[in-house]
Amino acid sequence: MRLNVNYEIALTHILTRKKQTLVASMGVTIGIALYIFSNSIVSGFGVYSKNNMFKSAPHIRVYNKDKISQPLFKSTNSIVVIQNQKITTLSNNIVNPFRLLEDIKSETYIRYAAPQVNVDMFYINGKSQLKGVGNGVKILEADAMFNIQSTMLAGNLQTLTSDLNAIVIGSGVAEKLNVGIGDNITLSSAQGVRKIMRITGIFSTSNKAVDESKSYIHISTAQQLVLQSSDYVTDIYASISKPDEAEIYATKLQEITNYDVEDWKTANADQLAQDNMLGTMTPLISFSIMLVAAFGIYNILNMTITQKMNDIAILKANGFKGKDIIKIFVSEAFIMGFIGTLLGLTFGFILVSIMQTVYIGPPIGYFPIFHDPKVYATGAVFGLFVSLGAGYFPARNASKIDPVEIFRK
Amino acid sequence: MNRDIILQTKGLGKYFLQPQKFKVLDDISFEVAKGEFLTIVGKSGCGKSTMLYCLSTMDTDYEGELYIGNEKATGKSTDKLATLRNESIGFVFQFHYLLPEFTCLKNVMIPALKLAKYSYQEVEERAYQKLEMLGLQDQALKEASKLSGGQQQRVSIARALINDPAIIMGDEPTGNLDSKNTQIVFEIFKQLSQDFGQSIIAVTHDNDFAKASDRTIEMADGKIINHDKIFE
């Protein structure tokens, strides 16, 4: 198959002015490379930030929210006023938690579900005290869900599987109380129970507030701290395979229980709002970058057309229509855009790959950036589309050239 | 005798508005028969080129009517006129106009590739034939911009012939040629009109060239002053 004449002419124009083609392509190359780079940073950061949230927040949390006093009778024709309302929940545990746990686990979209007993308490070392929350967990299940192991700075998480006197504390707690691995620490609950624990591990999330208050203990220890039996559970944490659709599954889960179901998006609304702001900035930045790239193509093509007025007139004299002329020059823009996009994708890939090897240090580790196929795909479409657009307007002007006017000169 | 008419104008008129309004073509009415070799003469600036652009359908800004074949060209859309030019009109410009980055061969081939009546190979073969006819077979693969003025003009004549158009128009098609090549072009035109029934409309300043054609129209100040000039 031979190329159509229009494309053959376009190709000849391109090949006989390689330098201009390259200059125009470079604009797109830089645009696309920056587009890929900045968007990879944003999506890398988004994933990092989400993973970070998931280190402490479950995808879905089922718990017993404090309820405020309600009138015993609902009256339709009078207003009931309760003065000095109080929280009526006697205790905020889940009744018959293991039955509910089984129910939750039997839902197909649930990957893991685990009970947890959260205890408000003080960490005491000698004279120094620190308020915090002890997370009574079955450590294997909790680790599967939150990947606690990845946040460990020192010590061993596995001790919590059997040792009821072991505790793994946040790095901030360790710092404030000036304790380390192997040291003893006293826990004191609101119920007046005191327990002496041995520190077997220290973790660090990148969240200071969490690190300065949180600790992991065995679920039975937590139950003892609040003077409760082994069926006392405050929270059931569940993880799902599609965390981005957590709110949908939370609503589903709400159908099988009367307890409160909260998805991570609701729990982390503030953080997500910040991430979103970043997410809305990048398209704007990308758009401006691409505008500059488009302008490059537009300019070069306009220049080419000015120099090629004669050729356009000859082609028209020989029977080429306006739309043939448009095809010729839009094809040229497309070729420039195609080369530019291809190079841009390559450079973007290289940039991202280099950034991936940059080590920032704990708790972040390597620079949070990754090759997101979606970013490359939108980059490619974007580059080609913008090139076609930038080519169309000069090409349309070219198609309107009146050959007679050129020949008379 | 009822001749086949290939081109006809009725009361063709045209104005230029700048620098001031003046009538450059005034009531031009004539016919060209199929297979006729017609020449047009007249003083410089009398409107020959302007008229030829109207006849070529490239200039549509005129009054009166133009018929090509049996069809009225006046009032047709620019796209339809482009197709009409591609199929039926070959044009040789006063100043040879080739596409500079393309080889001579490609330049000749382009209107035929556009017409897409023949395969690429056939078009290439035909283009070679036309170039050979004009003594340019050695230049076929040279870039058009690297040819002499006369060579370029001959390439553009070859291009005008490639689609076997019913009408070949030339604005001083031999203006840049030596007497030998002028003679060659004349013979080609003569042969095309006699043997293949193609009509030639050529503007010329060369009296010998005009004298040897079938008929000569003489113009002055935008008017036809003689439909069949007799040379003595």
Ligand SMILES: Nc1ncnc2c1ncn2[C@@H]1O[C@H](COP(=O)(O)OP(=O)(O)OP(=O)(O)O)[C@@H](O)[C@H]1O
């Ligand atoms: N674009 C234009 N605007 C105004 N006047 C024009 C324009 N083009 C040509 N003219 C004028 O129209 C007249 C006819 O010009 P034209 O080019 O048709 O002459 P011609 O007979 O072909 O001359 P030549 O033999 O020198 O080629 C001339 O007086 C010229 O100055």
Ligand SMILES: [Mg+2]
């Ligand atoms: Mg002229």
